Amino acid sequence: MQVWLVSGVVAVLFFALWLLVAHLYNRRSCLKNDYEGHGQKVSLPAAPLSLAIPGPPSLPLLGNMLELMQEHLPNHLTALARRYGNIYRLKFGNSTMVVLSGSDIIREALVKKWSDFAGRPHSFTGDVVSGGGFSISLGDYSDEWKLHRRVVHSALQRSTAESLHSVIQQQALKLRQVLLEYKETPVDLSEDFTVAASNVITTLAFGKQYEKTSAELQRLHGCLNEIVALWGSPWISALDTFPLLRKLPNPPFSRLLKEVSRRDDIIKTHLDGLKLGHDAIKEVGALTDFLRCQNRPEEDTQTLKLTDTHVHMTTVDLLIGGTETTAAWLNWTVAFLLHRPEIQHRVYEELCSVLEARYPEYKDKHRLPVLCALVSEVLRLRPVAPLAVPHRAIKNSSIAGYFIPKDTVIIPNLFGAHHDPTVWKEPYSFKPERFLDGGASLRALVPFSGGARLCLGESVAKMELFLFTAYLLRDFEFIHPGANECLPDLTGVATVVLKAKPFKVIIRPRA
């Protein structure tokens, strides 16, 4: 505690010192910039590429740093878009971030000009959590990264085709069993969705599933959650902005290092177990096993190959990318359905009339439009990765006619795109029917982002969302616990993942 306090005070002092230095430095460069800006306006009056991207006024010292410290960042960035447009910039010291808040503009940058914006910004703390940039999600664009992503993508497609459907069905039935045991008492579904989503991934990755009470599962999720939460904390992000602070004791950062090494130990134990062949369930070809077989660089005569570190970080990518997102989405679905119970009745009636008594399969998708509309509407209102992951311009380029210099950080504001009033009628209302009456187009929906960095688990996620929801709504009715409980809050808590606040629900089995 003492050390923590001392280092806190020291950190604040350093921060103050930095502000002073930055202030002096900035005053000089502001003068210079004013002059240059002026000169440019005179020489190139009308060319759109010379216009500055609009954005909120920036403070001399902090730039627009305060804008990033808002409690619900996706909401705040979306409010700024209403004022400054679907493309605006935020400044930090000498770097610039560009926020894109419309689906057309996001498509232009990430899909049409994918090779210009496929990079990731480098950061000290990102390197710490990604084993030095070896993960797919945080690794920068390079030949090695392309190979890594391509191999994992084809491995995922292979396991999707071979076993994903039955793996999800099995987890959905297991979830059903757990929910039946609650016997209509008000419960917090906190862990059950996480366990179901995580079991799908661990079965794919190393042919293993866990019980909710398993100490190993708790340990794994404990440390993954902790890493995601700590990584977003200001004490840790300060390390990226102020390198000097890295020399000081910083207890949250030490915790982060400890959790990262715990995570690595757990995953290593699994991967070693697989190597020796005890762990794998034979009928499910473990994806990581397949990846390891790709280690031999036969076709590539160059030195490109996937190392054990790549396989290890792939497991982390899939666990982090595939668990919290899916679980948070299921949470949101239940929360919205409590606000509009008639929607679950419509889905239930559709399931009964189309399927009669059997359980749904993914290929029934086209015959279940109401269910699909529900899935789309929840993805629209609560894209669970609301700001995707920051991209980096890897060369000079342009977006919407504005010049974007190399190394600009691009934030795809998916949440903003899904609340754009020029595209969606009543953007803030939960109305699955907008997808049924032809009023809303799926094209404007970008929950998985797009282009070179499109969510790697998109097809896994889509099958999970569809099947889990179908199984849940076929077997159960979700009921609000009654007068003395408020309906669930729909604002949520935004970290990397947009989560619902805890709420309780009664789960009543259908006749």
Ligand code: HEM
């Ligand atoms: C509702 C479910 C999900 C949503 C809404 C979602 C959304 C996203 C988004 C928005 C990104 C960032 C794309 C960008 O940087 O532009 C992303 C990246 C990623 N997701 Fe998902 N995701 C979901 C489920 C999954 C699942 C189930 C997996 C794994 C099986 C997964 C694995 C990944 C990986 C590995 C990346 C990094 C891709 C890269 O940087 O190249 N996600 N996801």
Ligand SMILES: *[C@@H]1O[C@H](CO)[C@@H](O)[C@H](O)[C@H]1NC(C)=O
């Ligand atoms: C400012 O930019 C230069 C190069 O563009 C970089 O080396 C330096 O670290 C940056 N300073 C800060 C405080 O980000």
Ligand SMILES: *[C@@H]1O[C@H](CO)[C@@H](O)[C@H](O)[C@H]1NC(C)=O
């Ligand atoms: C990119 O744009 C900058 C101006 O911001 C310019 O100085 C630089 O030469 C350009 N680089 C290339 C490769 O065109």
Ligand SMILES: *[C@@H]1O[C@H](CO)[C@@H](O)[C@H](O)[C@H]1NC(C)=O
């Ligand atoms: C799901 O909701 C519960 C509250 O009902 C909460 O405790 C839990 O953290 C949520 N899980 C996710 C992944 O958002």
